[in-house]
Amino acid sequence: MGAPIEFEIRRRTLVASSAAVAIGAATGRRSAAQSRAALTPSGAExxxxxxxxxxxxxxxxxxxxxxxxxxxxxxxxxxxxxxxxxxxxxxxxxxxxxxxxxxxxxxxxxxxxxxxxxxxxxVGTPDDLDPMQAAFVANDGFQCGYCTPGQIMSARSVLNEIRAGIPSHVTDDLTARIKMTDDEIRERMSGNICRCGAYSNILAAITKVAEEQA
Ligand code: FES
Ligand code: FES
CATH class of the missing domain: 3.10.20.30 (Beta-grasp domain)
Structure with a gap:
């Protein structure tokens, strides 16, 4: 006979939780609308x-x-x-x-x-490539090339971030953070997707520049 009571409590908890979520969502919508109004002066587009x-x-x-x-x-x-x-x-x-x-x-x-x-x-010109652009060419770091500008902009930033000791999520170990391991570079480049799957060559290009500039 205990099971129905337990079920009832769970059902009530569920209903109450759902109501709270719904109210929160509605409140959030109002806040967003108010924020938009504040950001956009009346009549200005x-x-x-x-x-x-x-x-x-x-x-x-x-x-x-x-x-x-x-x-x-x-x-x-x-x-x-x-x-x-x-x-x-x-x-x-x-x-x-x-x-x-x-x-x-x-x-x-x-x-x-x-x-x-x-x-x-x-970043560079056709006649005077940036080192990262030259490394992408030398290592076949692209196929269709659509992702390549973003990859290169990210890759240049990654090297600066590692040198500056800006943490990533690879490890909590500060020594490992600032070491340019393949895993470190892969993790930091993980926001740049390549549908052609040129990842190993992209990594080779970034590693080459990292070594040249070490
Ligand atoms: S177009 Fe901006 S992250 Fe995809
Ligand atoms: S080279 Fe084609 S998507 Fe990356």
Whole structure:
């Protein structure tokens, strides 16, 4: 006879929990709407921002909803930065902002007023490749090439991050963190997906540059 009571308690707990989740979700929606209203002045759809992109300062008027990725590709025609998933899952859109790599599809352009952005177009030229670009070529670090700009922007940042001792999730051991092991590089590059599966060659390219610059 104990089982039905236990079931009833569980059922009530479940109903109460579901109600709490529903109320929380509704509250969250209101908060998000209020936040949007606060961010977007009444009647304003565009904002004027100043950005330095690949060393060139630019004043731009953009729709407040424009992502940094779309600003680069559509407004500035810097199409080297690729749109893969548009959801922060593939890394094709990686560029750097103030020296740190970001997924530009996840960031609104208006959040970057005054920032310095670097894209693949600002990293070397066909006649004077950046060492990481040269290493990707020398090690066949690509097949179709779609992910490659993001891979290279990430790879350059990874070496800077390791040298700066910025932690990753590979280990809690500080000594191991700053050592450029293959696992360390793989972990730090894990946000950059390559559908062609050129991972071993990408790793070889990054290792080559790491050794050259050691
Ligand atoms: S396009 Fe930005 S992470 Fe995929
Ligand atoms: S080289 Fe084709 S997706 Fe990476």
């Amino acid at each position: 565009n904002s004027t921002i100043t950005l330095t992109v690949n060393g060139v300062e630019q004043e731009l008027t953009v729709d407040n909803r424009t992502t940094l990725l779309d600003l680069l590709r559509e407004n500035l025609k810097l199409t080297g930065t690729k749109k893969g998933c548009d959801h922060g899952q593939c890394g094709a859109c990686t560029c750097t902002v103030n020296g740190q790599r970001v997924n530009s599809c996840l960031s609104l352009a208006v959040m970057h007023d005054g920032d310095e952005v670097q894209t693949i177009e600002g």
